[in-house]
Amino acid sequence: MEKDNTSSFEGFILVGFSDRPHLELILFVVVLTFYLLTLLGNMTIILLSAMDSRLHTPMYFFLANLSFLDMCFTTGTIPQMLYNLWGPDKTISYVGCAIQLYFVLALGGVECVLLAVMAYDRYAAVCKPLHYTVIMHPRLCGQLASVAWLSGFGNSLIMAPQTLMLPRCGHRRVDHFLCEMPALIGMACVDTMTLEALAFALAIFIILAPLILILISYGYIARAVLSIKSAAGRKKAFNTCSSHLIVVSLFYGTIIYMYLQPANTYSQDQGKFLTLFYTIVTPSVNPLIYTLRNKDVKEAMKKVLGRGMQKHNKG
Template sequence: MFCILTVMENKLKTEKSNMTTITEFVLLGFSDIPNSQWILFGIFLVIYLTILMCNSIIILITRIDPVLQTPMYFFLNNFSFSEICYVTTTVPRMLMDLLTQKGNISLVACAVQMCFFLIIGGSECLLLTMMAYDRYVAICNPLHYPLVMNHKVCVQLAIAAWVGAAPAVIGETYQIFSLPFCGSNTINHFFCDIPPVLKLACGDTFLNEVTVCVVTVVYIIVPFLLIVISYGKIIANILKISSASGRAKAFSTCSSHLIVVVLFYGTGIFTYFQPKTNQSEGTGKVISLFYTVLIPTLNPIIYTLRNKDIMMALRKLLSSLLR
């Protein structure tokens, strides 16, 4: 009997030791294709610099061009800055791992990366909602537009978008990293995202998964539904415009934003609303590449190529620089 108790005690001590010895994770990234590390480093470096440059140009021209001093471009300015922050939470770390071929990351650094990534992602969801509301007021209530969307209101909406997701995300991140981690410490991903980190947690993660779903509903689904409702009313009002040129102009002011919304929300909903048991690690990594790298690359292109005011402001900027 004494021997059995001793064995059980030693086993419990061993399990406790295993649960507390993990002080860092290892991000596998793209180690499954070792011969392509340098190629991927070059590709992602070019993409990252392109995102920084394109969004910085949008921020610059929306600040200095008098024509672009409107609420629509004020929110676009904020969205472009959030895109820079968004990719900076993941891509530099990914580039460093590709360069050093090491993916070691402490639990604290992993938690910080996850927290900032989710806060900025939530802010982008809310900013896209504010942009939809701006278009709704402009098209459905044009006479009151200057009053409703005055500068003070725009600043308040932007601040709400930037800080609105922080409390829930900080609580969610704390809840996840309060879990014990034992066994393997390798994350088959290129950054600390919720699904792959939760897979390494010991014990029951049901409450954490419920929390993820609740936060996803509040910061992704609800804003998305508000955008859908706004565009439903916008389209209904556009169809009432008698002239074809008027309808085309109204649609053109909304089309860029609508494309970005579909791309951004589509991948976000697919990632965070799918149960972790149903999502393979390879699929999750590919989807993550879409919403962390590819879509932020496309967004400034979509907004510039489909917006005559921005293209004109860009031409003026280039002509002034080439003089």
């Protein structure tokens, strides 16, 4: 029995989709494609935000933060997933699993708070347009971004060690394709009610509180938009917020389902596909949503591409 207990420190077996081997190759191609799109799209947003002076605004500062976050999130999970999908080896070292769990929890938390910060920025832009530059000054933007990053990593610093220290009685098979908290809690051979209560309490602060702030912000925004007399003005205000609203809906829809339900009601198959959705789909479509619905980003892209073409033609 003692040997079984120490074996958990040698690593875990990520079962993933190994019960559906015909799916693995298809998933490998899909995941790799989305990963490359995520890197390309988010790198483009970061570079455009840095290179075009018109994008040196609070909105694009937070968007660049979100893009950097999405790149970190996918890079922390997808290479291991691709390795496990490609061949028969489904193992992950104990240290690798601990790092993955820590960053998945931390970056997920950062995104929750960052989306609330972005909602406040949109509230200031639509409801207080004359005072926007005074309210959203660079120092405040830096402080709000810092709060988002610190709160996400602080939450993970509490939850990741607690989850990893649970006795598993030698169980090494994680019925998932990454080291995620609900799957690891589900493997424990002791009562996990206290840990689940702690997770729920922290989720209220990290997931629900930012969501309430987002909803309040959009309540004020909706009221301000409806009071605009001209149709063109209403359309402009709506376009300012619609991209962020779509991203919030995609992200929060999956996160709430995953983390705000008891582990014993957690369906592994549903969990895997939902995790796949917010791990690979959401980070890759975020840049697309912002780019397609945003005139400034399109203009910045044309400007940068035009400059590149001119240099190429001269050469």
